[in-house]
Amino acid sequence: MSKIIYKYKVLILGDPAVGKTSLLQRFVKDEFKVDYQATIGATFLTKEIKISEDKADNTTAQLSLWDVGGQSRFIDLRTTFYRGANGALIVFDLIREKTFEEIEVWYSEMCKTLNKEIVPFVLIGNKSDLIKSEGRKVNINHAKKFAKDRKSLYIETSAKTGMNVEKAFKELTRIIAEKEGGEDVDLRKMKSEAFFIKSKIREYIKSEGYQTSIDLIDGNVLNEIIIEILDKAIAIAKSDGRKTVQPSDIEYF
16 A cells, blocks of 8 residues: 655754754754764755654655755855755754844745745754753744744754754644645555666676675665756756756766
8 A cells, every 4th residue: 555755855944053963963863962063065864754643644754854054154055955945944042142033044045045935944942951051042932923923833942852853843844744745655666666776787787797785776875876966957957947857967977
């Protein structure tokens, strides 16, 4: 029987050092480190989550999660990673008011880049674990109003303790699903097609007199290369004002 899988690209946006990378690592790997380095450009991870709390409802979402660098010097680079995004977590630091003041800039930049008036998002006030020692610097009512005015939600999280981190991603996924829906994927067909492609790769490499490593076939290397080639082709078609990707748009490494 077919299983519905929602496939979404999710951005994690916000000023430097608000905890974007920490939130991503906590959600995907359930880990927290104090010494994350600044993200240059963007990094991404993937994760599947069950959307509904109903045990009988197996609806899942496959999320491609993009941690976008917050430094202003990366602005030209980071907007290239916005393409194709379905929604975002926009994050500020609860103990640094300036990071909340920049939220409107991040939201506007995202909408402008995606050429949409409204983009699904959840506003995140992170580092709630520091409020007791450092003091809250952002009025909770102001944060709630910002989200409510844009028909969204406000959630306070702690990447350090894990508080509300999974809830934040699930709520965003639910909002995106309600707006955009998903796609009905036949898992047996997908596995069959994947096996066919891998068989052809093995045959070609063997015909050249070489063996195929397990990591090459079962890992994500080939997928990432194909996606990069196709993304470049789509960008070329878009720059030419075309809706159709042509063979000439393919650029090889």
